Each structure stands twice: as C-alpha cells, then as structure tokens.
Amino acid sequence: MKKVLLILGSLAILGVLLFKQISVSAGSLIIEVPEDPNPTKTTVMYQCDTETDKEKIAATYLNASMISLVDFTWKGQRVIGANVIAASGVKFAGAQYIWWIKKDQAILYNLIDDPTEENPIRCEKIQDIQ
Template identity: 35%
Template sequence: MHHLPLIAAAGLAACVVSAPAHAQQAQPHITLPLEASGEASMNTVTYTCGGETLSVSYVNADPNFLAILPVEGKSTVFASVIAASGARYAAGQYEWWSKGDDATLRDLTAGEDAKPVLECTSASE
C-alpha cells in the first residue's frame, strides 16, 4: 500500500487560526496522509480561463482522486464525484469538471442554467 502526503493551504474551516489584526503569521498548512491501493501521483495542469491562468493540482491516489485549485483566492480541495464523462470534482457549492483540454468551474447555488464562473482550456504546449 502506498502513501501520498497531501499538503494544502488551510482554507478549510476546521484549520483556520484566528490572530490579532496586528500579528502577521504564515498561513497554516495541513498534511493529510492518503493511502493508495496502487500507484499514487500528483500533477499540475495550467489552464487559460479568459485572460487569466489557473493552476490545478490533481492528486490520484486510488481510491482518492482530488483536484486542488484556488476559489475566491483560497486553495480549495475538490473530491471526485460520479461523472458520465470527463472528471468531475465537488467542494461545497462548487463543481470543477474537466473533459479533454476543457474545464469549467460552476457555482451550483446559481442554478442549472447559470453560466460557469470560469470556462478554461488547458494551456499545454
């Protein structure tokens, strides 16, 4: 059995540390051990979303498949969910769905017909 440590910026509510406004501290980090039944890997894909670039890290450690991307300026961990095609991930009210070179970020509270928050294309060369 393989172990893949996952280090993410603590955007998770359980890990938020309050500090006085005058104190400057480095953002806390958490480490999650993920047991994998086979090979484990982590790769980063850069996407172009309109005029912006977005880096998404994918963690593949069967049975855990994660995507880590910034949402509203915070590093957010998305967990894989069932998809008819492509790879679909969810975190709170958000859904990250990639298929081929294309990906979208949606706010699920905005309704089924709402435009995606981001429409992206892989910036691979």
C-alpha cells in the same frame, strides 16, 4: 501546598508546549492509501474566460488508488475537490464549486452564484506544469 502549585504550574506549561506543537502541524492533512504504492501528482495550467477578463488557474490533480482530488485557487479561495460521478469526463466537487474536465477543457461552476449551472466559466488547458 507549594508542591501542588509547582506540579499544577508544570502541567500548565507542559500543556501550552504540547498545544503549541499541535498547532504548528495543524496545517497539514495526511491521507494514507496503503493499496497504492505510487500516488501521482499532476499540475495543469488553464486559461479561464470570466466574460469580463481572463484568469489563469493552476489545477493540481492528486490520484492514489480510488481517491482522486483536485486542488486549485479561485478568487483568492483555495478549493480542494473530490472526484464525483459524471456522465462524461472527470468531475470534482469542493466547497460550492464544481470543476469538470473533458480532454483539454475544464468548466467551473459556482453553485452559490449559479445554482442551476447555466453560466459556466470555461477554461482551456494551456500547459502541463508537472
């Protein structure tokens, strides 16, 4: 009986240690793109007009093969959008947000607050960071 309890105790401790290791790396996501040996990462700073004030957004564009993502923070919420079909420019969708870029301008839509996309937040490119 003591051997069984010792084994069960050891397994429980091992399980806790393994779980602890898994939870440490749970903050990362790795997407393998074997066809593209040179993925790119570009960060652009935008100045956005919210009608009440101006806010800056640093948008990071990640491109690899046929995968294009944008990563930015808006109102304290991190948004990661994937490239979707657009009539013109480059359009990303993530969470309730649409991020649409055309040349040096970007438009941000919050589909919860503005489901008909009638009140865009207009942003102008200020500088390339990387």
